[in-house]
Structure formats: structure tokens, C-alpha cells
Amino acid sequence: MAVYNVKVTTGEMEHAGTWDHIYVTLIGTKGQSERTELDNYGTDFKAGDTATYTVKTNSSLGKILLVKVEKDPYILLPIEDQWYCSKIVVTTPEGDEILFPCYLWMSRGDILELRGGKATKVFEDDHPVLTEHRKKQLTQKKNIFKWKIMDDRIPHHFDDTKDLPADIKFSESKSSEIFYTKTFTGLELKFKGHFGSTKNWESFEDMKHIFWFKETDMSAYVEEHWMEDDFFGYQFLNATNPNVIKRCSELPPNFPVTDEMVQPFLEKGSSLQKEIQKGKIFIYDQKMMDGIPPRMNNGEPLPVTPGLCLFYVNPDDKLMPIAIQLQQQPSEKNPIFLPSDSKTDWTLAKMFIKNADLMDHQSVHHLMKTHLLAEAYCVATHRCLPVVHPIYKLLIQHFQYTIQINSLARKILLGPDGPLSMSSLGFDGLVELMRRSLPEVTFSSLCLPDNIAARGLETVPHFYYRDDGLKLWDIINRFTKSMIEIYYQSDDDVRKDSELQDWISEIFTHAVLKNKASGFPESFSNIDEVVRFVTMVIFSVSAQHAAVNNGQFEFYWVLNASLLLMKPPPTVKGQSSMETVLETLPNIGRSVKFAAQAWVLSQKYTDIVILGQYPKERFDDPEPKKIIKRFQDELSLLSKAIKGRNSKLEIPYTYLDPDQIESSIAI
The missing domain is CATH 1.20.245.10 (Lipoxygenase-1; Domain 5)
Structure with missing residues (x-):
């Protein structure tokens, strides 16, 4: 008589346990055990529990190759009762302890065949049972994980037209937390009259109070410093899109910035060419967006600015914007904006650069x-x-x-109605931007x-x-x-x-x-x-x-960066005002929708690894x-x-x- 100890660990997550019958069969090089129910005195397979069971055979099974696990319904429970098996550890009569990782959900009638925890490559399998199991598993997985093409010019994805397999779904706790985060965020916005509001913002100060308690040290800093040039430059290094600027070795011909324009913002006695040679000039160029049709709003195209921005690392080691052109082709109606322009012209120019950058980022x-x-x-x-x-x-x-x-x-x-589809480019425009960008990846x-x-x-x-x-x-x-x-x-x-x-x-x-x-x-x-x-x-x-x-x-506070801007940028300098800035921003309802989604996506949930x-x-x-x-x-x-x-x-x-x-x- 050979005795095998089978230690089974049930997952700790909510609803991981089961009342159903669990059976195992040990499969070895010298034979296999009988199908054995795992049943100790008391309640088995509670969430987070580890229990040891005994499987007896007439003689040694040799090297244990597989553990077959089966789940049958408990007769008194007509409803589905899934079980999450974390791992099984088998101790042989010879004293060897073998780990069989599982980490899968099992439904009634499911049969799993688990391999040991030792990693092996295909040419290392030394037994027909293992070779066949390997092939069978890949065949099964290819039937589940099928490719789908949403668009033939962007990466393909999982075919999610059917229910997702339980093992790739969110845990119950994560689903609940996301639901509550979204629900209570929405309730707060409704209570304050923001949700769905078509009113325009009346002041910058109002935008600081979208939420009551959702604030971090960084979000408070952004609200106070969003208009400052050094903070604008800082964001292209250390905010959410740090992969777009590059060193400028020569100005592109469609960005005719002159020494006279930027001399006041450079080190005294220097010139643009000298600073380029010193490696202190950097450029943001959104040419990939040029020509993409924007989203229509009330029959009119929304403004989209595939612009260029020149940056300079000044003597204080700060990255400063020194010139902005909002369209790719220079013209009288496409001026180069400078820090010396009116405060509102320069602010609008930076806002449109950030709008394009945000759509590119997302x-x-x-x-x-x-x-x-x-x-x-x-x-x-x-x-x-x-x-x-x-x-x-x-x-x-x-x-x-x-x-x-x-x-x-x-x-x-x-x-x-999603935030990205509500952007200035809309769904079609953003997909086209991805199409254009993938060949450059x-x-x-x-x-x-x-x-x-x-x-x-x-x-x-x-x-x-x-x-x-x-x-x-x-x-x-x-x-x-x-x-x-x-x-x-x-x-x-x-x-x-x-x-x-x-x-x-x-x-x-x-x-x-x-x-x-x-x-x-x-x-x-x-x-x-x-x-x-x-x-x-x-x-x-x-x-x-x-x-x-x-x-x-x-x-992504609305003034610092918005996916949607409503009015075209200035084409003539000196005619904008703070009222123009407010009118350019999305209305309250759209603004808070963006903010609420950003809050949900920035949270950490309890089952984070x-x-x-x-x-x-x-x-x-x-x-x-x-x-x-x-x-x-x-x-x-x-x-x-x-x-x-x-x-x-x-x-x-x-x-x-x-x-x-x-x-x-x-x-």
C-alpha cells in the first residue's frame, strides 16, 4: 500500500470556496490512482484554507506526471458554485514534495490536468503522457484565445465577442471597487449639478472645486501652477507623456522661428543657432496629426492643432517653451506665438498644444x-x-x-459616449492617429x-x-x-x-x-x-x-489639459481675452466626465500586485x-x-x- 498526501490550497479572494465535490486522480509513470474524493471531516474548500487529504494506491505510481482534478455538483445546490484552486502539493511515499500550480477557477463538470511546477521546454518532455498533455493544452487554449481584428492597421486583440474566461476576468473585489468608485463619483457630480450640465465655466476658480475630497498634493500643485511656462515645460519631461520631445539639431523648414523672435528668452549674448549647437533646444512636433478630419459638433468641425513647440533649457536648467506654431504650414493666419505675446494668446497657444498632446498620449x-x-x-x-x-x-x-x-x-x-470619442478628434480621428503611428513604432x-x-x-x-x-x-x-x-x-x-x-x-x-x-x-x-x-x-x-x-x-485638470476644445485658436494676435479662454474650454458636463474617468483610472485597488x-x-x-x-x-x-x-x-x-x-x- 502506497500513501500520497495531497495538500490543496483554495484562493483567498471573495467567493473562492465551494460546497461541491472535488476529486483527484494521480497519474504517474507506473500507473494512476483511483478517482478519489477529497473529503475531510467538517467543511472543505473554504476561501483561503489549505487542507491535506490522503490518496492510497496498491503500489508506487513512480514519478508523478499529472494531477487530474474534477468538480461535481453538490446535490443540494442547484446554482453554479465556482471554486478557485490556487495550488496542489503532492507528497509521495518516498518523501518527495511536488508543487502543481493551478490558479484557475473551476465550474461544475470541469476537469483540469495539472503539470508540476518545474518549468520545461517542449524538447525536454520525456514521457508520452506529458507530450500529449502539452499538445492538448495548447489546442484548448487556441480555441479559447482567438485573435480579432478591430482594424487592420492597429494591433489585433482578443476576440471578446463571447463571455471572457473566468480566469482573465476581474476578481469580485476589483469589480466591486471599480463599481463603487464610479457610482459615488457620479453621485457627487449629480448632487453638485455638474453631471450632464451644458453650462460653461464662469471662472477658473470654479474649476478647482469639481470634487470635494478627490485631491492630491500633485493635483493641487497643477491647479496653482498650470499657467507657468516652466511647469508647462516640466510636464513634457515628467507628466503623463514624457516620450514626445526630442533634441532639435535644426529647425524644420515649416517652423520659421527667427533669432529676433526668441532672443529675449535665450541666455544673454547667445543666439538660437548657438543654443542648438550646445544641445539646449528641443522640439515637439505633432505632424502625425496633420490632416486628420476632426469630430463634428453641431455640424461644424472641432478645432485640432497639429502644432510645433520649441523648448529651451535655460541657465536655471528649466525647460521653457519659447515658440509655438499651431498648424504645420506657416501662414499669416498661423502666427508663431511667443512668451512675450499677450497673456491670453500665449495661454491659448499652450492649451492647444496640450490638447493635441493629450489626444496623442491617450x-x-x-x-x-x-x-x-x-x-x-x-x-x-x-x-x-x-x-x-x-x-x-x-x-x-x-x-x-x-x-x-x-x-x-x-x-x-x-x-x-466615451471620453475618447468625445475628444476633438473623436473615435475615427483617434483610430486614424493610431493607424498612422503604428508603422513608426x-x-x-x-x-x-x-x-x-x-x-x-x-x-x-x-x-x-x-x-x-x-x-x-x-x-x-x-x-x-x-x-x-x-x-x-x-x-x-x-x-x-x-x-x-x-x-x-x-x-x-x-x-x-x-x-x-x-x-x-x-x-x-x-x-x-x-x-x-x-x-x-x-x-x-x-x-x-x-x-x-x-x-x-x-x-488632466481641465485648464491644464483637455481632450476637447470648442473654439478655434487665435489666428491674429492681440484679440483674445480671459473670456475667450473660458469659451474655448468644454462645458461643465463634459469637463467633469473627463475628470471622473481620470479619477477611476488613477486609483489603486485592493488586489493590486x-x-x-x-x-x-x-x-x-x-x-x-x-x-x-x-x-x-x-x-x-x-x-x-x-x-x-x-x-x-x-x-x-x-x-x-x-x-x-x-x-x-x-x-
């Missing part, structure tokens, strides 16, 4: 470059990598909730060290996104390299891993649409390529998303656990350093503090 740098690309990585991972594959184990946590949040974004944010542009170097921003002062981001990139890269080198001993291991090659091929096909010019790998030939690509994926879905997402509520945390125990080897611990220690040291620096800054930069970074795109 559609391209936020939605497409993080959310949509992450979904492509995620779907390919589910389709091409079985759960025992080392890259699956390494990455799957970094895709938690990404499919569901993207599905919601397509329905809500981009829906007919390169693999190197998603790798932060290359991105910074290509834009010539290595020495710009007070660029905290760069400083913190490069440190994070290095930490993630070291972690990824250490993890991958455990499982890939040679470049030949990479080349003959057919599942890994299928994975990167699907990403190349569905993320960048087979664009060879993107520099995305079509296949992997060596370990370094895998390390670099996986580093980029982890950085993009954690740190980069935090940088472009977490400050939305703080920086911070970068470096791996609560789901997927690795059953001691070496990965050591590497994860080292990764956590390095992130902790960086967090302390960032907090120390921030304590000395007037404007702390917190978005890339590892303590504030979620490990996946989950909101």
Missing part, C-alpha cells in the same frame, strides 16, 4: 503602445506557451486583467535606453522619468537575464524551442502586423534576443504603463526563488532612493517608484 502612447501591444503579447502567450513553459511562468502575472480592461476600454472609453523605441538616446535626452536636467526609468530598466533586465539563463543554457536551446518561436512569430504578426521595419524580431536566434524582448515586455506593462497612466487625474511581487507560486525550483528575492531587494533599494530624492523636490516624481508600479496593465 490614443498612441497610452492605449496603443501599452494596452494594445500588451494584449497582443498576452494573447500570444496564452496561445503559444503551455503553463509549464518558463517564459509563460515568468510573464503570465504581468498580463493579469489586461484583456478585461482592454475589452472595457473598447466598449466604454471608445464607445459612442519600433522595437528600439520601446526599449527605454535606446529611446532616450535616439531623442537626444541623455543630459536634460530634472528628467526624473528618464533617471528612474533607466534604473528600473537595468533592474528588470538583470532579473530577466538571470531567470532566462536558468532555462536556456545555449543559443541552440533558443533556436530549437518551437513554442518560443511560435510565440514571437505571433507577436510579430499581430502586434506590429509583420512590419519588418519595426525591428521587432520575427524569430529568436540567441539568448540575448530573448532577454531583451522579455525585458521590454515586462518594462512596458509595468513601469511604462505606470508612467503614462498613474498621473492622469493629477495632470506590485512589481516584483509573485504571489502565485509557479516556480518549483529553488534558483528562480532566489532570483525573485534579489529582484525584490533591488526594487526596494531603488524605491528608498527615489523617496529620498523626492523629499527634497518641490514637485516629487512618484510614478516610477517601484512601490507605486503595478506589475500588469490592470486598469
Whole structure:
């Protein structure tokens, strides 16, 4: 008689437990056990519980290959009673302890076959049962995770026309928290008469009181300093869209800024050309937006300004705007605005630059470059990598909730009444902007060290996104390299891993649409390529998303940045007033809708998994656990350093503090 101890852990989340009958069958190299019900005295499978059960066999089963888990209904409960199984640990008669990760929801009638926690590649499976299980699992996952093309010129996504699988849905707690956040935010706005109001704002002061209690130190700072030029420049380095400006080596011919125009704003005795040669002139150029038809409002096109803005790092090391042209082609009706113009002309010019930048940020740098690309990585991972594959184990946590949040974004944010569809470009315009931008997305542009170097921003002062981001990139890269080198001993291991090659091929096909010019790998030939690509994926879905997402509520205050502007920009200088500024802004109802959505998207919810945390125990080897611990220690040291620096800054930069970074795109 051989006795096997089977330790079962039920998830801690709400409603994870079950009253149903749970059965297991142990499958080994020398046979399999009988189907055994897991039933101890008292209540089994309560949320958060771990219990041990006994499975007896006539003789040893040899090496345990699989654990089959079945769920049958409890006769007295006619309603569905899902169960979340976290993991099963089997102790053999020989004393070996084998982890079988699960982390899946089971419905009545479901049958799961779990592999052990040891990561293996396809060519390492040494038993027909394991080989067949691997093939069967991928076939099943490809039937669930199917590609859908919303538009043939933007990244493909998960086919969410049917109900999402339970294992990629929000937890009950997250769904409840988002619901309550949205509900109570809406109730406050209705109570104050803001929700749906078609009235225009009467003063700047009124805009400071959209909410009663929803305020942070940063949002309060933005409300007080939004009109200042140095803060305008600061935002292109450290707000929600820090990836758009670049060093200016020569002025584009369609931006005829002269020395006479900007001399008063440069160092005394200098010139524009001298400052360009010193590397102190930078440019924002929204030419990608030029010619996109805007949204119609009451039969008239809304104003959209694909403008240019020139910046200068002054002797005080501040990035200052010194010239703005709001349309691409210079003309008498498209003047170059300067800081010496009237206060309202200059303010309006900056507002229109921020309007274009915000639409570019939301559609391209936020939605497409993080959310949509992450979904492509995620779907390919589910389709091409079985759960025992080392890259699956390494990455799957970094895709938690990404499919569901993207599905919601397509329905809500981009829906007919969604905030993005209400923007100046509208749904069609933003999609066209993404279409134009995807061919310009390169693999190197998603790798932060290359991105910074290509834009010539290595020495710009007070660029905290760069400083913190490069440190994070290095930490993630070291972690990824250490993890991958455990499982890939040679470049030949990479080349003959057919599942890994299928994975990167699907990403190349569905993320960048087979664009060879993107520099995305079509296949992997060596370990370094895998390390670099996986580093980029982890950085993009954690740190980069935090940088472009977490400050939305703080920086998207209606005066500082609005998705929608109602009146055309000035075409002649000296004719605007503060009343013009107020009339240019969206009405109260539209403004608060943007603000409410930004609040929801900037919150942290209780089941957040911070970068470096791996609560789901997927690795059953001691070496990965050591590497994860080292990764956590390095992130902790960086967090302390960032907090120390921030304590000395007037404007702390917190978005890339590892303590504030979620490990996946989950909101």
C-alpha cells in the first residue's frame, strides 16, 4: 500500500470556496490512482484554507506526471458554485514534495490536468503522457484565445465577442471597487449639478472645486501652477507623456522661428543657432496629426492643432517653451506665438498644444503602445506557451486583467459616449492617429535606453522619468537575464524551442502586423534576443504603463489639459481675452466626465500586485526563488532612493517608484 498526501490550497479572494465535490486522480509513470474524493471531516474548500487529504494506491505510481482534478455538483445546490484552486502539493511515499500550480477557477463538470511546477521546454518532455498533455493544452487554449481584428492597421486583440474566461476576468473585489468608485463619483457630480450640465465655466476658480475630497498634493500643485511656462515645460519631461520631445539639431523648414523672435528668452549674448549647437533646444512636433478630419459638433468641425513647440533649457536648467506654431504650414493666419505675446494668446497657444498632446498620449502612447501591444503579447502567450513553459511562468502575472480592461476600454472609453470619442478628434480621428503611428513604432523605441538616446535626452536636467526609468530598466533586465539563463543554457536551446518561436512569430504578426521595419524580431536566434524582448515586455506593462497612466487625474485638470476644445485658436494676435479662454474650454458636463474617468483610472485597488511581487507560486525550483528575492531587494533599494530624492523636490516624481508600479496593465 502506497500513501500520497495531497495538500490543496483554495484562493483567498471573495467567493473562492465551494460546497461541491472535488476529486483527484494521480497519474504517474507506473500507473494512476483511483478517482478519489477529497473529503475531510467538517467543511472543505473554504476561501483561503489549505487542507491535506490522503490518496492510497496498491503500489508506487513512480514519478508523478499529472494531477487530474474534477468538480461535481453538490446535490443540494442547484446554482453554479465556482471554486478557485490556487495550488496542489503532492507528497509521495518516498518523501518527495511536488508543487502543481493551478490558479484557475473551476465550474461544475470541469476537469483540469495539472503539470508540476518545474518549468520545461517542449524538447525536454520525456514521457508520452506529458507530450500529449502539452499538445492538448495548447489546442484548448487556441480555441479559447482567438485573435480579432478591430482594424487592420492597429494591433489585433482578443476576440471578446463571447463571455471572457473566468480566469482573465476581474476578481469580485476589483469589480466591486471599480463599481463603487464610479457610482459615488457620479453621485457627487449629480448632487453638485455638474453631471450632464451644458453650462460653461464662469471662472477658473470654479474649476478647482469639481470634487470635494478627490485631491492630491500633485493635483493641487497643477491647479496653482498650470499657467507657468516652466511647469508647462516640466510636464513634457515628467507628466503623463514624457516620450514626445526630442533634441532639435535644426529647425524644420515649416517652423520659421527667427533669432529676433526668441532672443529675449535665450541666455544673454547667445543666439538660437548657438543654443542648438550646445544641445539646449528641443522640439515637439505633432505632424502625425496633420490632416486628420476632426469630430463634428453641431455640424461644424472641432478645432485640432497639429502644432510645433520649441523648448529651451535655460541657465536655471528649466525647460521653457519659447515658440509655438499651431498648424504645420506657416501662414499669416498661423502666427508663431511667443512668451512675450499677450497673456491670453500665449495661454491659448499652450492649451492647444496640450490638447493635441493629450489626444496623442491617450490614443498612441497610452492605449496603443501599452494596452494594445500588451494584449497582443498576452494573447500570444496564452496561445503559444503551455503553463509549464518558463517564459509563460515568468510573464503570465504581468498580463493579469489586461484583456478585461482592454475589452472595457473598447466598449466604454471608445464607445459612442466615451471620453475618447468625445475628444476633438473623436473615435475615427483617434483610430486614424493610431493607424498612422503604428508603422513608426519600433522595437528600439520601446526599449527605454535606446529611446532616450535616439531623442537626444541623455543630459536634460530634472528628467526624473528618464533617471528612474533607466534604473528600473537595468533592474528588470538583470532579473530577466538571470531567470532566462536558468532555462536556456545555449543559443541552440533558443533556436530549437518551437513554442518560443511560435510565440514571437505571433507577436510579430499581430502586434506590429509583420512590419519588418519595426525591428521587432520575427524569430529568436540567441539568448540575448530573448532577454531583451522579455525585458521590454515586462518594462512596458509595468513601469511604462505606470508612467503614462498613474498621473492622469493629477495632470488632466481641465485648464491644464483637455481632450476637447470648442473654439478655434487665435489666428491674429492681440484679440483674445480671459473670456475667450473660458469659451474655448468644454462645458461643465463634459469637463467633469473627463475628470471622473481620470479619477477611476488613477486609483489603486485592493488586489493590486506590485512589481516584483509573485504571489502565485509557479516556480518549483529553488534558483528562480532566489532570483525573485534579489529582484525584490533591488526594487526596494531603488524605491528608498527615489523617496529620498523626492523629499527634497518641490514637485516629487512618484510614478516610477517601484512601490507605486503595478506589475500588469490592470486598469
